[in-house]
Amino acid sequence: MASINLLIVVCLTYVAFLFLVAFAAERAAARGRGNWLRSPLVYTLSLSIYCTAWTFYGAVGYAARSGMEFITIYLGPSLVMIGWWWFLRKLVRVGRTQRVTSVADLISSRYGKSNVLAIVVTIMAVIGVTPYIALQLQSVTLSLSIFSDPTGTTDGGMNLVSAGFWVALGLSLFTVLFGTRNLNANERHNGVVIAIAVEAVVKLVALLAVGIFVVWGVAGGISEMMVRIDNSDIGQWQVDGSRWTALTVLSGAAFLCLPRMFQVLVVENDDERHLHIASWAFPIYLMMMSLFVVPIAVVGLDLLPENSNPDLFVLTVPLSQGQGGLAILSFLGGFSSATSMVIVATLALSTMVSNHVVMPIWLSFQGHGATVSGDVRNVVIFARRVSILVIIALGYLYYRVSGGSGALAAIGLISFIGVAQFLPAMIGGIFWRGATRVGALTGLLVGFAIWTYTSLLPSFGADIVLSSSLLEQGPFGVEWLRPQALFGIKGIDPTVHAVLWSLMLNTSGFIFGSLVSFPKPLERLQGAQFVNVFANSGHAHGWSGSAAQSEDLMVMAQRILGGAEAQKLFRREAQIQGHDRYLPEPTPDFLQRVEREMSASVGAATAHAMISQLVGGASVSVQDLMAVADESAQMLEYSNQLEAKSSELLDTARQLRDVNAKLTQISVQKDAFLSQISHELRTPMTSIRSMSWRNSSAVTR
Amino acid sequence: MQRLPATPVFLERRSYRQRRMMDAIRLLPLVGLLLWLMPTLWATSDGDGVEPVRMSQAIVYVFGVWVCLILCAGSLWNYLKNSSEDAIDVEFGVKTEPK
Secondary structure (H helix, E strand, O other), X not given: OOOHHHHHHHHHHHHHHHHHHHHHHHHHXXXXXXXXXXXXXXXXXXXXXXXXXXXXXXXXXXXXXXXXXXHHHHHHHHHHHHOOOOOHHHHHHHHHHOOOOOHHHHHHHHOOOOHHHHHHHHHHHHHHHHHHHHHHHHHHHHHHHHHHOOOOOOOOOOOXXXXXXXXXXXXXXXXXXXXXXXXXXXXXXXHHHHHHHHHHHHHHHHHHHHHHHHHHHHHOOHHHHHHHHHHOOOOEOOOOHHHXXXXXXXXXXXXXXXXXXXXXXXXXXXXXXXXXHHXXXXXXXXXXXXXXXXXXXXXXXXXXXXXXXXXXXXXXXXXXXXXXXXXXXHHHHHHHHHHHHHHHHHHHHHHHHHHHHHHHHHHHHOOOHHHOOOOHHHHHHHHHHHHHHHHHHHHHHHHHHHOOOOOHHHHHHHHHHHXXXXXXXXXXXXXXXXXXXXXXXXXXXXXXXXXXXXHHHHHOOOOOOOOHHHHHHOHHHOOOEEOOEEXXXXXXXXXXXXXXXXXXXXXXXXXXXHHHOOOOHHHHHHHHHHHOOOOOOOXXXXXXXXXXXXXXXXXXXXXXXXXXXXXXXXHHHHHHHOOOOOOOOOOHHHHHHHHHHHHHHHOHHHHHHHHHHHHOOOOOOHHHHHHHOOHHHHHHHHHHHHHHHHHHHHHHHHHHHHHHHHHHHHHHHHHHHHHHHHHHHHHHHHHHHHHHHHHHHHHHO | OOOOOOOOOOOOHHHHHHHHHHHHHHHHHHHHHHHHHXXXXXXXXXXXXXXXXXXHHHHHHHHHHXXXXXXXXXXXXXXXXXXXXXXXXXXXXXOOOOO
């Protein structure tokens, strides 16, 4: 039996190994030898942070409790990946052309670089994801405890709380070290990505190893396993159809909206072709992760005592069979899935918090923030590090307060419904030009309120936040407002109920708000650029650049992009503009390029605010809008004009040719005429002349 | 102003096939969704006298659909990967009609 001390040693060695791998990857990338770090394989593996400790431990527990239903959590993302053409293709392209840094940045950027929206999305994301981080800490400490007490019935005398603390500390250290090394989100975090790719392999191998052991080692083969499955408690189909459908849709939505998934799918994406490969490779990964879940659950139900925690079957089954080594491997798998999720989730959230909450506040405190001296890079990086620590601390706090209770799957689902509220604003923003900021804000707030009321607050249990009388009879005795039976529709499963109402009312609010409001110029421009991303990857809007001075721009860009990077950008631009001076003219094109570069570091809204401080606020004039509002129409018009011109030219040329031919013909006629006339005239003239000469000479004589 | 650049009526056989494969990629998730929603129609253990679907059958069905979808997606990707370079270069509307 593996002792707890051995486990801690293994754990630390593994963590040291991860640090080493991340460090080596950073080194290789810095030396320009990092091409292999950006292969489709690494991209696909990095997507596997979708499979957290919830998957690793929770799926088996879920299967033991309610049969096949667990699999819906993987069916949704598989469908989204296989259907990459519909949505992901556009999302990734938009993310790359707009240099989006997070899901909040995407939404804020689409709706006129609105900071309010960015803050709302950030807060929602933090609230939605914190329980999820707590869940990971809980699963790691729970799995540690199992080694000191294999039955999993008590806490086993180990100090779980302090174990949770050390895990949280280690994770924040790793994230701060490798996640905030470079500022520009588009420079990508090679170290982190490679570390989570390694962890992806570890967790897959671990789960497969336990599965193979269970099927061939315990049950004795596939057909025996199948018989055993059919004879177990979960041997018959018992899935509720509405839950099955709702969870499939929900997991697909969450796959797109989870901040950490957005980070690896869009922000860390290096090449759009990787997405094509991941479209079938990632479903393979998901399938393998869920392949042995039911067998492990069934064997666990068979072998272990009644009261043991099904969430830990992945560990307790090998332990009960005396397979200490396998159990340690499986522990490492669970540890990997928990840590990779926490790292990427905090990274994504800290980017959002620092770009959309800290930076705007800092800027407004600075007054004319963009023109004072000082290095903004340090501020941003510092803000990001503090946010990482705060977010992990929040997760730890939640874990302490909630006391590590509740099934893993239930907490995960609540989190999913929360982040799925971004979906209408995201899809609407990419496909519908009529979507406006007011609509997006309405939808998000409505969805968030309903999620809180129907899902988050009731999850704490009766009489904790919501009183049991409120849950039973509704607020003020109004039956129609009962948190888990809105509008008097009873008897629906609470999760389905929350998904249905929150997403439905969210979408309705979004559409209604968009229909009745009128977008600002910038919103319309951004909308056109997002929706028509494939038609034109050109320019969205113009800064009226004359007010901004190149020197000021240079100073500001240096402070955000760093000296060398900014100088390179300016030098290149000067060359493009075709003069030898060091500073380029602040043309609208150039201003836009600077803004886009900066937004990759500090987010669209902040970058926009900083540039507008320099330029003097007038970002878009009506003329600009008129000129570029409908780019596609404009381009169409232009090409039509060209076409018309060229056909006009052709006409002219043809006419010229005709005239020319006529002229030639006339000239020939003229020649013939002249030659004939000269003959016809000369002969009688000569004779007349000679005649008259003779006559005159005869007269004189 | 109203006139869009004319889209060709007839494509060369190769690019015609590519476009149909793109259609297939677009359809694939819908097919998958349909197949994976089938289980909602299955009899459950509290059905009225109808024998519920056994777990082993359910596993075989769900994973079978999964494997099929992956194979389809993979082979479509493979097909388009090999031919996509010319897809852009193909001049539309000048070649002969596919027979």
